Amino acid sequence: MPELGYALSTEEHPPGDLVEYTSRAEDAGFEHTLVSDHYHPWTGTQGHAPFAWTVLGAIARETEEMRVGTGVTCPFQRYHPAVVAQAAATAGVLFEDRFFLGVGTGENLNEHVTGERWPPFDVRIEALAEAVEAIRELFTGEQVTYRGDHVTVENAKLFTCPEDPPPVHVAGGGTGSASAAAEIGDGYVNTAPDEEALDAYDGDGPRYGQVTVCWAESDAEARRIAHEHWPNAANAGELNSLLPTVEHFEQAATMVSEADVAESMTCSNDVDDHIDAIETYVDAGFDHVYVHQVGPDQASFFDIYESEVLPSFR
Numbered sequence: 001m002p003e004l005g006y007a008l009s010t011e012e013h014p015p016g017d018l019v020e021y022t023s024r025a026e027d028a029g030f031e032h033t034l035v036s037d038h039y040h041p042w043t044g045t046q047g048h049a050p051f052a053w054t055v056l057g058a059i060a061r062e063t064e065e066m067r068v069g070t071g072v073t074c075p076f077q078r079y080h081p082a083v084v085a086q087a088a089a090t091a092g093v094l095f096e097d098r099f100f101l102g103v104g105t106g107e108n109l110n111e112h113v114t115g116e117r118w119p120p121f122d123v124r125i126e127a128l129a130e131a132v133e134a135i136r137e138l139f140t141g142e143q144v145t146y147r148g149d150h151v152t153v154e155n156a157k158l159f160t161c162p163e164d165p166p167p168v169h170v171a172g173g174g175t176g177s178a179s180a181a182a183e184i185g186d187g188y189v190n191t192a193p194d195e196e197a198l199d200a201y202d203g204d205g206p207r208y209g210q211v212t213v214c215w216a217e218s219d220a221e222a223r224r225i226a227h228e229h230w231p232n233a234a235n236a237g238e239l240n241s242l243l244p245t246v247e248h249f250e251q252a253a254t255m256v257s258e259a260d261v262a263e264s265m266t267c268s269n270d271v272d273d274h275i276d277a278i279e280t281y282v283d284a285g286f287d288h289v290y291v292h293q294v295g296p297d298q299a300s301f302f303d304i305y306e307s308e309v310l311p312s313f314r
Contacts, residue, residue, distance in 0.1 A: 034071025
């Protein structure tokens, strides 16, 4: 059976609520959570973007068994890989063996804040590979000097390291990202049930798939909430990685209908629809599926998943 987890959307909730939701998710029976790492939300309606690593520190004190990771961090532009390595190593100590580092090639929305040019995908995937290599070297606790085409680390040493380095799971859509994940990562993360990408990922690590849903009092209410709070789910092509500001995403949202959003995610009051959405990912080949409940009502989601959805996968 797949291991089911919970997606912690920092774009939608204040930090205290995020910590509370993680604790509630563990009580409900979710076995892992991935914390999104954004500088900005996608739209102003979402309304939040607390610092993910601070939230992780609080989560470490409020959970006991749940495995927790970033979902995901771009380790080469807004952050320097040496800083990501230090943050991840510290999290590894706090969580003991429960933390994993999720990484990806990022979005212009979050990474442009440093004023650097947003590079094309082929450059970003190279930078990601170098960043992961440097981070792994730093996890050894040895003095590290690393010089790549995109990443430089000079005489850096982590003095606080966990006994075992955190696994590094690599996120991305499409076959190119999946192949890279197999080469440089310990696991793979995707937000779509993409069988071709999974076929391209020939690594031995876990395969995490994020399923996005909206549970509400009625199907109509679920569609309304999803359209209001998560219109970016229906953006086409590479828009989500290329648009630079919240305002640009809000402009894109004007071209997305409620029906478009409902087509891109599960908006339903029917338990079977939610079970089917998870099974779609399992059938595609994911062995870990984590669920993102869109909108402010997380309490009803936890109640119905604890009582009716999660038991179907045990």
